Amino acid sequence: MLSKMNIGSLSLRNNIFLAPMAGITDLPFRVLTRTFGSSLCFTEMVSANGLVRRTHKSYEYLKSSPDDSPLGVQIFGSDPDILREAAGIVTELGADLIDINAGCPVKKVLKTGAGAALMRDPAKFEAIVKSVRGATHLPLTVKIRSGWGNDELNAIEIAGIAEDCGADALSLHPRTVRQGFSGIADWNLIGLAKKSIGIPVIGSGDIRKSEDVLEMIEKTGCDGVMVGRGALGNPWIFKAITAFISNGTTPDPPSPIEREAVILQHLEMNISLYGKEMGVKNFRKHLLWYTKGLKGGSKFRKAAILVNEMNELLEMVHEYLQPLSNGTSGAEKL
Numbered sequence: 024m025l026s027k028m029n030i031g032s033l034s035l036r037n038n039i040f041l042a043p044m045a046g047i048t049d050l051p052f053r054v055l056t057r058t059f060g061s062s063l064c065f066t067e068m069v070s071a072n073g074l075v076r077r078t079h080k081s082y083e084y085l086k087s088s089p090d091d092s093p094l095g096v097q098i099f100g101s102d103p104d105i106l107r108e109a110a111g112i113v114t115e116l117g118a119d120l121i122d123i124n125a126g127c128p129v130k131k132v133l134k135t136g137a138g139a140a141l142m143r144d145p146a147k148f149e150a151i152v153k154s155v156r157g158a159t160h161l162p163l164t165v166k167i168r169s170g171w172g173n174d175e176l177n178a179i180e181i182a183g184i185a186e187d188c189g190a191d192a193l194s195l196h197p198r199t200v201r202q203g204f205s206g207i208a209d210w211n212l213i214g215l216a217k218k219s220i221g222i223p224v225i226g227s228g229d230i231r232k233s234e235d236v237l238e239m240i241e242k243t244g245c246d247g248v249m250v251g252r253g254a255l256g257n258p259w260i261f262k263a264i265t266a267f268i269s270n271g272t273t274p275d276p277p278s279p280i281e282r283e284a285v286i287l288q289h290l291e292m293n294i295s296l297y298g299k300e301m302g303v304k305n306f307r308k309h310l311l312w313y314t315k316g317l318k319g320g321s322k323f324r325k326a327a328i329l330v331n332e333m334n335e336l337l338e339m340v341h342e343y344l345q346p347l348s349n350g351t352s353g354a355e356k357l
C-alpha cells in the first residue's frame with residue numbers, strides 16, 4: 024500500500040502527502056513533516072492575482088529551501104490569463120509541481136469566482152486548466168471538492184475535464200462547499216473518481232490515524248492520500264502511517280522528550296523565517312496543537328498563550344513536558 028508514485032514527470036518516494044492548508048503549511052511545517060515521511064508538500068493557496076501584481080505577501084508563501092523538495096505550489100484565481108501568467112512565474116521560480124485550487128469554500132474566495140466556484144462553471148474551469156497547462160512543463164494537479172451541494176455533485180464531470188485538459192493527477196476532498204469542513208467526507212466519491220479517470224487520484228478528508236489511510240486506499244483504490252488536520256501538532260503521523268502501511272508496525276508515540284525536541288526545532292525554523300516576534304507569535308497555534316490531549320495541557324496553554332519571548336516559551340515547554348516523562352504534569356507549577 025505504501026508505494027512509489029509518479030505525478031507526470033515527478034517521481035515520489037511514497038504516496039503519502041501533506042495537504043495544503045492556509046496559515047499552516049508554511050516552510051517550517053512542511054520541512055518538519057518531510058522529516059517524518061511526507062513525500063510531497065504543498066504551499067497554501069497563493070493568489071494568482073497577487074503573484075502577477077507582485078504582492079509581497081503572495082511571494083512570502085513561496086519561500087522554500089533545498090530541504091523543502093519536492094514542492095507543489097497551489098495557485099487560485101478566476102481569470103485564465105492571470106492564472107497562465109502566475110503559472111509561468113511559479114515555474115520560473117523553481118516549483119516542482121503546480122496545483123490549481125478548485126475546492127476552496129471560503130466566501131471571500133468564492134465571491135471572486137475562484138476556488139470551488141470554478142466547479143460551478145465548468146467552461147471557466149476548462150479554460151483555466153488548459154491555460155495553466157499551456158504555460159508550464161511542470162506536473163499539474165487540480166484539487167476539487169464533491170460539488171456545491173448534495174443537489175450539485177459534479178466532481179466526476181470536473182475530474183474528467185481536468186484529465187482531458189492535461190492535468191497529471193486529481194486531488195479530491197469529497198465534501199461539498201455547503202458542508203465546509205463539517206460532517207464526514209464521502210470517500211465513495213473518491214472511488215468513483217478513480218474508476219472514471221485514468222490519471223492518479225489523491226484522496227483527502229478525515230485521515231486521523233494510520234488505519235484510516237489503509238481503509239481509504241482499500242475502499243477507493245486511490246493512488247495517494249493527503250493528510251490535513253490530522254498532522255496539526257502531530258507531524259509524527261507521517262512516520263506512523265508509512266510504518267503501518269509498509270509493514271504493519273506501529274511506532275511508539277513520541278515521548279515528552281521527543282515532543283520537546285520537535286517543538287524546539289519547529290520554533291527555531293519559525294523564528295529564522297519570520298523573525299523573533301512574528302516567529303513566536305505565529306507558533307502559538309502550533310504549540311496549542313502539540314499539547315492537545317496531554318495531561319495538564321489546558322493549564323499549560325492558558326499560560327503559554329501570554330508569552331512573547333522565545334527563551335521564556337522554551338523554558339515553559341521544558342518545565343511542562345519533562346515531568347510528563349515520569350507521568351506527572353509540569354503544569355502544576357505554572
Ligand SMILES: Cc1cc2nc3c(=O)[nH]c(=O)nc-3n(C[C@H](O)[C@H](O)[C@H](O)COP(=O)(O)O)c2cc1C
Pocket residue numbers: 042043044045046047066067068097124126127166196204227228229230249250251252253
Ligand atoms: C485550516 C485549513 C486550511 C486549508 N487550506 C487549504 C488550502 O489553502 N488549499 C486547499 O486546497 N485546501 C485547503 N484546506 C483543505 C485541506 O487541504 C483538506 O483537503 C481538508 O482539510 C480535508 O482533509 P483533512 O480532514 O485531512 O483535514 C484547508 C483545510 C484547513 C483545515
